[in-house]
Amino acid sequence: MTRRLYHEDSTIRDFEGTVLHSIERDGATWVELDRTAFYPGGGGQPADRGRLDALSVVDVSEDEGRVWHRVEGALAPGSRVEASVDWARRFDHMQQHTGQHILSQAFIAVAGAETRSFHLGEEEVSIDVAHPGLDPEMLRSVEERANEVVWEDREILIHEVPREEIGRFPLRKLPAVEGIVRVVEVQGFDWSACGGTHVRRTGQVGIVAILSTEKYKGGTRVAFVCGGRALRRQRDRARLLRELSLAFTAGESDLPKAVARLKEERERLDKRLKTLLSSELTREAAALIEAAPRGLLGPVVARHFPDRDSGEIGALASLIAGRGAIALLASGGETPRAHFSAPAGTISVGDLLGRLCREYGGKGGGRPESAQGAIPAHALEAALDAARAAALAGAQEGTTA
């Protein structure tokens, strides 16, 4: 059995120990000490990190009462080591974890909602509570109750009692362990069987801030942050707001109005742009027809517009056909799209595009009056030349009625 300093005093960050065993497992070295302040993880709280002498401790795990430290390097049994726990990381875990005890009890006190599980991630912290839907007002009451308990600066008490005596405590959940049970009490507020590490007084949690909720397995998943995480989050949001304020040259409270104005303006410009584009395309269609060679069935406009988008060139093809000419257009550079349109009673552009795709590679087809597809960039020029020739000759693809 390793002596667990983290249970005796959760504020120990530096300690000395003796290496009892060192084993190789899964290509890594795991070291057991006679005593350790490294928490091996459990109950939703991740394992600690830190150093044994100069070696990094990259993981810690527990196996039948023995605590193993995964190190990068080797340590001989019998050697003394100076150990230090990554305290910033551990204290963050203690803040989140103790905050979770308080928040879970606040959910019971205010909403009658039991906590089913707890997850402490690198970014997110969450609990799953047995409540199908919590309204914002209730969430606010839960949050206020939790923070009252934080600010009352209650003591965190540890009771180690035999399993048969745990009836003395109004535990949130009965523990699965036998023998001695460790009961963590947020003085006079919450009692939980827990093997994790906690701060000494609730004031050290700083603040409990609920971030969001989502439905989860018939209950509700509640994301929250405590202490330092809440401060960092507030800092990030303040910076984001400052950046937005600068970008909009508006005060923070005027940002929603500034965004609404921008959206309105954009809609107005979109409408205006559509009108302008449509008259511009009509002019362009007329000019293209004017300059186009004439075949048996009328003018044939065959062109590639590598820098223009497919919506615009598709519209241009329709306009050209609407004015009695055959349009064999393509848009886009790397993966060109074909937009073929023809007036009824001329050629079938669906058949024409189908034939080109078979000859030049590509995919596409459509109706006699309108067809779309993709033709490989390297073959596009040749395909358009062939299409132009066919359309000018008029008869190869057959005419439509």
Ligand SMILES: [Zn+2]
């Ligand atoms: Zn705990």
